[in-house]
Amino acid sequence: EPEVTQTPSHQVTQMGQEVILRCVPISNHLYFYWYRQILGQKVEFLVSFYNNEISEKSEIFDDQFSVERPDGSNFTLKIRSTKLEDSAMYFCATTNTPSNEQFFGPGTRLTVL
Amino acid sequence: KNEVEQSPQNLTAQEGEFITINCSYSVGISALHWLQQHPGGGIVSLFMLSSGKKKHGRLIATINIQEKHSSLHITASHPRDSAVYICSNNSADKLIFGTGTRLQVFP
Numbered sequence: 001e002p003e004v005t006q007t008p009s010h011q012v013t014q015m016g017q018e019v020i021l022r023c024v025p026i027s028n029h030l031y032f033y034w035y036r037q038i039l040g041q042k043v044e045f046l047v048s049f050y051n052n053e054i055s056e057k058s059e060i061f062d063d064q065f066s067v068e069r070p071d072g073s074n075f076t077l078k079i080r081s082t083k084l085e086d087s088a089m090y091f092c093a094t095t096n097t098p099s100n101e102q103f104f105g106p107g108t109r110l111t112v113l
Numbered sequence: 114k115n116e117v118e119q120s121p122q123n124l125t126a127q128e129g130e131f132i133t134i135n136c137s138y139s140v141g142i143s144a145l146h147w148l149q150q151h152p153g154g155g156i157v158s159l160f161m162l163s164s165g166k167k168k169h170g171r172l173i174a175t176i177n178i179q180e181k182h183s184s185l186h187i188t189a190s191h192p193r194d195s196a197v198y199i200c201s202n203n204s205a206d207k208l209i210f211g212t213g214t215r216l217q218v219f220p
Contacts (some may be wrong), residue, residue: 033207043156043199044211055206089154098206099143104156 002026006092007106014113016081021108023075032075033093033102034059034067044092049075063064083111115140119200119211120195126218132187134214136200139181142187143203147174147185150197161203190218 013019025032034046048055048103050068066078075094079086089109093102116139123167126132138145147159160167160174160181167174171190176183187194195218 031206035208035210037154042212043201045207045209048206058207061212091156093208096115098203101146101158101161104148104210106155109154 004094004103006068006093006108008091008108008111009106010111012111012113013082015084019079019082019110021079021090021092023077023094023105024073024092025075025092026096026103028057029094029096029103031055031095031098032067032069033095034077035091035093036088037091037107038085038088046077046090075079079110082110084112086110087112114133115202115209117200117202117209119198119214121214123132124214124216126190126216127215128191128218130190130218130220132185132190132194132196132216134185134200134216136183136185136211137181138183138190138200138209140204141178141181144185145161145176146201146203146208147183148199148201150199152173152196156199159198187216190216192218192220194218 007022032049037043047057047061064080089107091107092105095102118137120135138140144163146161149157157201197213199213201208
């Protein structure tokens with residue numbers, strides 16, 4: 001069964017460093033999403049991406065964040081200068097159309113020290 | 114404001130019990146999702162529904178669009194059902210999540 005994959009599974013970084021989280025969508029999916037979940041809190045929407053551009057973004061998704069699909073397969077989330085409060089689980093989700101269910105990757109746990 | 118509320122926040126049950134988790138949302142939606150999050154953190158989609166009722170094995174999801182309310186039922190609950198169950202609504206091309214219901218089923 002096709003699945004969404006994410007790498008790395010766990011990333012530890014120093015405050016101020018840049019991190020790139022990677023997602024490989026299911027092959028025929030064209031709509032991509034990043035969500036995050038701070039430990040003990042609910043899942044929050046960050047950004048949606050379609051046709052090589054951002055469709056919608058939340059207040060959390062400020063200038064420190066960016067997304068791209070650099071090679072037609074990977075979908076990446078970059079955090080330019082990490083802060084302690086960026087520590088969270090980051091989930092990628094993809095779908096073939098927004099009216100269908102989204103398929104979630106296993107998540108990347110980001111720890112900022 | 115687009116909000117999703119779930120109840121209860123925590124639920125414990127004995128194996129075999131019938132479980133109900135409730136979800137209310139404030140804004141009209143195109144679809145409502147029920148998701149399961151395992152202790153390891155992974156999220157699995159259980160149901161997506163925009164009207165009526167859906168059943169998959171021991172799980173049943175219902176939605177009342179007029180009342181902006183949905184329920185997830187688990188029949189004959191089992192310890193392996195222990196997880197966090199999350200309701201989310203699909204609004205304007207993104208999911209808005211509830212806080213989740215932590216279910217523990219004891220043998």
